Amino acid sequence: MADTTGAATPEAVADPHDAGHGDGVHRRDFINIAAVSAAGFGGVAVLYPLISQMAPSADVLAxxxxxxxxxxxxxxxxxxxxxxxxxxxxxxxxAKEIAAANAVDVSSLRDPQTLQERTKEGHEDVLVTMGVCTHLGCVPLGAAEGENKGEFGGYFCPCHGSHYDTAARIRKGPAPTNLEVPEYEFTSDTVIRVG
Incomplete structure (x- = not known):
């Protein structure tokens, strides 16, 4: 700013070496930013294939x-x-199997669950379980026509003698827990989607 005499004040005089070096980006700053950006892109280029190969394949998703x-x-x-x-x-x-399952005193069971807890509301007559004995992983009998259903009318594991009732709850034998009920839902009145 000029004073009334027309002479320049000391604040208005700029150092010629400071030209272009104000609050803007210096050349060194630009080089640093470019180097860090290049390293970041390089890191992504290296890590992306490693991470993406861990994703499940199409056949696994199916x-x-x-x-x-x-x-x-x-x-x-x-x-x-x-x-x-x-x-x-x-x-x-x-209806008889449902009545038999509901008549059991749940507190007397090794793995206490009611039939209602093992089925979906409105579909209490449809029981969905994994066909794997919880003792050592054998496949129990009782799902096919004429197979031994055990002492309780559900499933019988021939490997070590585990007996399951009509709600697939363990009642006798070495199996520690009931047959597993997987996550599933009714997508319509006649179709279930498991998983």
């Missing part, structure tokens, strides 16, 4: 869910399906 049509299963019948390369039992319970 096996992650299974759809089962339960409309053809008559009361008292079971079918076997496959879920994640393991047997899956889907059983339509009769």
């Amino acid at each position: 096996e992650s869910t299974t759809e089962v049509d339960v409309s053809a299963i008559e009361p008292g019948q079971s079918i076997k399906a496959v879920f994640r390369k393991q047997p899956l039992f889907v059983r339509r319970l009769t």
Whole structure:
């Protein structure tokens, strides 16, 4: 700023060496930013293939869910399906089997669960379990016509003698827990999606 005499004040005089060196980006700053950016892109280029190869393949994703049509299963019948390369039992319970399961004192069970806890609301007659004994992983009998259903009318594991009731709950033998009920949902009144 000029004073009234027309002479320049000391604040208005700029050092010629400071030209272009104000608050802007210096050449050294630009080089540092460019180097860090290049290193970041290089890191992404190296890590992306390593991380993406850990993602499940298309065939694994296809096996992650299974759809089962339960409309053809008559009361008292079971079918076997496959879920994640393991047997899956889907059983339509009769009124008598439902009554037998509900009559059991749950507190007397090794792995206490009611039939209602093991089925979906509105579909208490459809029991979906993994077909793998919880003792050592054998496949229990009782899902196919004419197979031994054990002392409690559910499933019987021939490997070590575990007996399951009509709700697939362990009642006798070495198995520590009930047959596992996988995550599933009814996508319609006749189709379930497991997984």
